[in-house]
Amino acid sequence: MNTLKKTFTSFVLASLILIGCQSKKEETFVEKTEKAHNKEAFTSKEAIQFDIQLLFGGKERLNATVTLLTNSSKGLIEFKNGSKIITDKDKVFYSSDIPSEKSVRFDAYTWSYFFLFPYKMSDGGTVWKNYENKESDHEKFDSQRLTFEAGTGDAPDDWYVVYTNKETNLIEKAAYIVTANKNKEEAEKSPHAIKYSDYKTIDGIPVATKWSYWEWIEGKGLTNEIGNATLSNIKFIKADANTFTPGTDFKTI
Numbered sequence: 001m002n003t004l005k006k007t008f009t010s011f012v013l014a015s016l017i018l019i020g021c022q023s024k025k026e027e028t029f030v031e032k033t034e035k036a037h038n039k040e041a042f043t044s045k046e047a048i049q050f051d052i053q054l055l056f057g058g059k060e061r062l063n064a065t066v067t068l069l070t071n072s073s074k075g076l077i078e079f080k081n082g083s084k085i086i087t088d089k090d091k092v093f094y095s096s097d098i099p100s101e102k103s104v105r106f107d108a109y110t111w112s113y114f115f116l117f118p119y120k121m122s123d124g125g126t127v128w129k130n131y132e133n134k135e136s137d138h139e140k141f142d143s144q145r146l147t148f149e150a151g152t153g154d155a156p157d158d159w160y161v162v163y164t165n166k167e168t169n170l171i172e173k174a175a176y177i178v179t180a181n182k183n184k185e186e187a188e189k190s191p192h193a194i195k196y197s198d199y200k201t202i203d204g205i206p207v208a209t210k211w212s213y214w215e216w217i218e219g220k221g222l223t224n225e226i227g228n229a230t231l232s233n234i235k236f237i238k239a240d241a242n243t244f245t246p247g248t249d250f251k252t253i
Contacts, residue, residue, distance in 0.1 A: 028128075029128065029142060029144045029164070030121045030122050030128060030144075032142075032164070032169045033118060033121060033162075033164050033169055033170075033171060034118065034119070034121055034122065035169070036164070036168060036169035036170050036206070037118035037119065037170065037171070037205070037206060038204060038205045038206065039118065039119050041203070041204055041205055042070055042119050042205050043070050043071065043119060044070075045070050045203070045236040046069065046070065046236070046237070046238055046239055047067060047068060047069050047070060047236065047237050047238065047239040047243075048067075048068055048070060048234070048235070048236050048237070049065065049066065049067045049068075049233075049234075049235055049236075049237050050065070050066055050115075050231045050232065050233060050234040050235070051064070051065050051066075051231065051232045051233045052064060052065075052066055052111065052229055052230070052231050052232075053229065053230050054111070054211075054227065054228075054229040055227055055228055055229070056213070056226060056227035057226065057227070061227070062079075062107070062111065062229075063079065063080045064077045064078055064079045064080065065077075065078045065233075066078075066111065066112065066115070067237070067239065067243060068112050068115065068116065069239065069244075070119070072112070072116050072119075072120060073088070073089055074086075074087060074088050074089075074239075074243075074244040075087040075108070075112045075244075076243055076244055077107060077108070077111070077112075079098070079099060081097065081099070082095075082097070083095045083097045083098045083099065084098075084246075084247075084250075085098065085104060085107060085108050086244055086245075086246050086250070087108050087109065087112070087244075088244060090154075091252065092104060092105055092108045092252065092253050093246035093250040093251070093252050094108075094250060094251055094252075094253075095247060095249070095250055095251075096249060096250075096251060104253060105154070105180075105253055106180050109153075109154055110178075114194055114211065115231075117171065117174065118170075118171055121146075121162075124152070125148050125149040125151070125152030125153070125156070126146060126148060126149075126152075127146070127147045127148065127149060128144050128145070128146055129144065129145050129147070130144060130145075131143045131144050131145040131161055133163070134218075134219045135219065135220060135221040136221075137221070139166075140165065140166060141163040141164060141165065141166060141172065142163070142164045142166055142169075143161060143162065143163050143164075144161075144162055145159065145160070145161050145162075146159060146160040146161075146162060147159045154180070155178070155179045155180055157177075157179045157183075157184040157187075158176060158177055158178065158179050158187075159176065159177055160174050160175065160176045161174065161175040161176075161218075162174045170196075170199060170206060171196055171208075172195065172196060172197075173193055173194065173195040173196065173221075173222065174193060174194050174196075175191055175192070175193040175216040175218075175221075176191065176192060176193065176194070177190075177191050177192075178192070190215070191215075191216045191217075191218075192213060192214060192215060192216055192226070193213070193214045193215075193216035193221075193222055194211055194212070194213055194214075195211065195212045195213075195214060195222065196208035196210075196211060197209075197210045197211075197212070198210040200234070202234050202235065202236070203236055207231070207234055208231070209230065209231045209232070209234070210228070210229070210230060210231070211228065211229040211231070212225055212227070212228045212229075213225070213226050213227035213228065213229075214226060
């Protein structure tokens with residue numbers, strides 16, 4: 001009888017320990033990062049707006065005001081000359097006086113994705129795997145690799161290597177390839193990276209106000225800086241009913 005009691009007691013204790021361990025289950029890389037970026041508060045807002053000036057090779061690549069719904073379903077890029085690009089899910093509309101018609105679709109999604117990245121990490125179609133970081137400063141970061149299921153977004157063959165600061169869990173840099181207008185093999189010959197810095201708190205939400213772009217080599221990390229961007233006048237807003245309505249003369253792709 002005593003043996004039976006001991007066995008039962010051991011079973012109960014083991015069960016309680018197991019339940020305790022399960023209740024304290026370690027957060028995943030994505031969960032920790034989304035929490036650090038206060039995703040819940042961000043997505044509770046309707047829209048965010050900011051000015052961005054982007055330079056590549058010392059030349060201005062983009063100077064515009066960007067307005068995005070926080071659920072990423074709609075966006076507006078309004079250039080300083082008044083021309084506009086509007087996105088509505090997978091549809092892109094643009095005014096005929098756009099600075100570069102050739103890069104409309106790229107511009108429509110790329111810059112907004114870099115901004116919204118911390119809030120889209122658990123989107124449908126995202127696939128996260130451990131990444132062995134062999135760079136000299138690897139102790140400072142947690143790192144994982146992101147790929148996408150077939151048919152996800154505009155460029156499902158793109159991939160990212162995401163680095164978060166171990167102390168803050170904020171995203172500090174992300175290496176990536178761009179397969180727009182090229183195949184994956186060609187894109188992998190010249191991977192780039194974005195570095196996020198100068199985080200400022202907007203309504204309790206950390207937002208990187210400086211971006212820099214780099215060439216990137218696996219095992220070495222960032223090599224040559226090739227561009228930079230400054231974000232300013234960042235604020236959460238209520239979107240006007242006409243904010244994302246294209247003009248009657250807009251083109252579409």
